[in-house]
């Protein structure tokens with residue numbers, strides 16, 4: 001069997017007396033595209049930050065590409081793309097300057113793809129030369145996604161990547177995810193509260209509840225299983241309420 005891309009074993013994380021991750025075990029295999037779901041405050045961002053070594057865990061072990069997350073090699077880091085919930089971009093730079101900066105950091109940078117995405121996602125000449133601090137929330141989020149896609153990561157971690165995007169932007173992002181990313185065999189983990197988007201891409205979903213992965217599986221299979229149990233067709237929203245309440 002091939003090694004999972006992500007392996008989390010008995011991972012715990014507390015903030016003061018609050019337990020956010022509670023001996024969580026999780027494996028994600030190469031090429032899986034997983035929507036991470038959970039109520040507000042369930043710990044999705046915390047899980048992603050711990051996974052990427054941006055936050056220390058209290059207990060447990062985490063590996064990405066078989067390497068301990070706390071001591072990832074440069075080569076492994078270069079294979080990971082991350083879009084945080086609030087884009088921490090270089091506000092004083094222009095989009096072009098920021099992308100040039102990241103281009104220099106990564107051995108694998110697809111300039112053609114970056115240019116095509118800038119074009120497609122509305123970054124005209126004026127916007128490319130405006131300070132990032134002056135872009136709207138949705139424009140910053142688009143730029144953050146372009147930056148993460150630019151170096152063609154093998155693992156893409158996206159924390160609510162579409163929360164600031166309008167419906168057209170969300171659809172374009174999903175199209176890019178399906179056409180450009182999933183086809184390359186990229187492993188994708190993304191959190192979202194917009195269930196209709198997940199239903200459109202029809203991939204795996206994982207529910208985080210009480211600090212653990214309470215349920216995971218292929219979306220259609222989970223819905224079919226729920227239908228058989230209840231005798232009623234269920235939507236993802238119904239399943240979400242059932243699993244996370």
Ligand SMILES: Nc1ncnc2c1ncn2[C@@H]1O[C@H](COP(=O)(O)OP(=O)(O)OP(=O)(O)O)[C@@H](O)[C@H]1O
Pocket residue numbers: 015020038039040041042043044045046047
């Ligand atoms: N730095 C911190 N200090 C103290 N508590 C924190 C900190 N960061 C997060 N928390 C708490 O940990 C819990 C999990 O937060 P987290 O942001 O991971 O949840 P989430 O599932 O991403 O939520 P949402 O869907 O609202 O974005 C919350 O109760 C939050 O208040």
